[in-house]
Amino acid sequence: MIISGAFGLFEKKTVIAVGGYDNSTMGEDMELVVRLHEFSRMNRKPYKIHFAQDAICWSQTPEKLSELCKQRKRWQRGLFQCMWGHRKMLANPRYGAVGLLSYLYFLLYELLSPFIELLGVLTMVLSVVMDMLNVKFMLVFLACYALYGILLTLTAYFSRIYTIDQRLSFRELILAIIACFFETTFLRFSLAFVRATAFVGYKKNKLNWGKLERK
Structure with missing residues (x-):
């Protein structure tokens, strides 16, 4: 349900079709991936979202604990906004494993943990x-x-x-x-x-x- 924003590669025409990034959320990377799932499922469009486990990526990260805390606080708010905005996916068989398993995992293990x-x-x-x-x-x-x-x-x-x-x-x-x-x-x-x-x-x-x- 999430491809980190710094490391995501998307098919441009599909991203445009779903409206691009949502600037009303603090977790726009996850929100876009979830919306791509939702769009593809609702329109019966064959699709794949893969995690490239052998990719080597470089990114900037917080080095101070205070900065790390600010980052994680923002991530938690973005997660809540995404899950609330797409709450109709929860336990909904129309969305397959994403709605039945992945959404529930992120709700319990990430948001409420x-x-x-x-x-x-x-x-x-x-x-x-x-x-x-x-x-x-x-x-x-x-x-x-x-x-x-x-x-x-x-x-x-x-x-x-x-x-x-x-x-x-x-x-x-x-x-x-x-x-x-x-x-x-x-x-x-x-x-x-x-x-x-x-x-x-x-x-x-x-x-x-x-x-x-x-x-």
Whole structure:
């Protein structure tokens, strides 16, 4: 349902046929892809939207945590705008797997997931305060969760390093492990909070892109 705006290639005549990019949303890349799905399904037009897994792309990214938070807040608002604008696709068999599976995945795992995560953390804290939780078991479970997440990330990272035949220094190896630990134990929950609070002041800032420093 989304091809990143920086890396998307589209058939021009089809994009023109659906009206091009929508400047009333902050997630115009996803909105265009979803609209292409909708247009093609409704008009029974054969089409394909592919992800090129071997493509090598370069883009500018935020290097500061504050800038990353601003980016993710904007993404969350754009996701909401897109899903609300195309809500008729949800569980609608006319849209095939996009409506029955993909839309539901983005609704639960992308749009609502930060609220589910923070609710889980709040439940855990309250359970400790009310003495309803085995703290020792909880800490062991959290450690297993963190190690499992780190293992998954490192597996994906090193698989990619291996496939492009790149060599890492010992320092780079240690930095990668530290970064994975930081991502699993701190960054993920921080971004969940940012995404959950993205709608504070939404009415005023729903189309305010703001300045974002990238390098």
